[in-house]
Amino acid sequence: MYIPFSELPPQARLWVYQASRPFTEAEQTEIKPLMERFATDWSSHGKGLQASAELLHNRFLVLANNEEATAASGCSIDKSVSFVKELEQKFGVSFFDRTQLAFLKDEQVQLVSMQELKSKVAAGEIDQNSLYFDTLINNYGELQNAWPKPAGSSWLSRYF
Incomplete structure (x- = not known):
């Protein structure tokens, strides 16, 4: 239904x-x-x-x-x-590529590959306050209240 x-x-x-x-x-x-x-x-x-x-x-x-x-x-x-x-x-699109991370920057979704992540963090292009679309959220309440969420509040926190 x-x-x-x-x-x-x-x-x-x-x-x-x-x-x-x-x-x-x-x-x-x-x-x-x-x-x-x-x-x-x-x-x-x-x-x-x-x-x-x-x-x-x-x-x-x-x-x-x-x-x-x-x-x-x-x-x-x-x-x-x-x-x-x-x-x-x-x-003609892929939905299962887990090597691309999505961030919200200037009202646009931007993809960053896992390989690029450390260098972007080191350069200050991504920090703990960067808005990250965590695809691991599992309920509607999380989506409504914290999506995207600061990268430092996600599994990416280990990079900061």
Whole structure:
């Protein structure tokens, strides 16, 4: 069962997928109904999930489920991964490259490779206050209250 993203409870579980590039306006128009259809049909052991999906900052695909209503099973999570892989194929984008970190700078999402991170920190281009899109967040409340969040408040804190 689809529920609007803005109506998710704070404890709703999230899966955040970062695209390797921003989506164009035409692609966003095309992808949004696909995401809503997936969320509408998403189920666990034959029981519909209270699910939603959203594309944030033209780059982050966020799938959500109200776990208090019905928990996502391993099979339903596999279905969501298959859906994301289908989107990769359709739009020629990667959602599974974990070597790219996303920061918000001058109102734009900027990617920094893991290889570049230490040098950017040393040069002062990234510091503990740099806003980081942590794709490891796991609930809607975190997304609403602290996303992006200062890099020093994330797993990146060890670099400062």
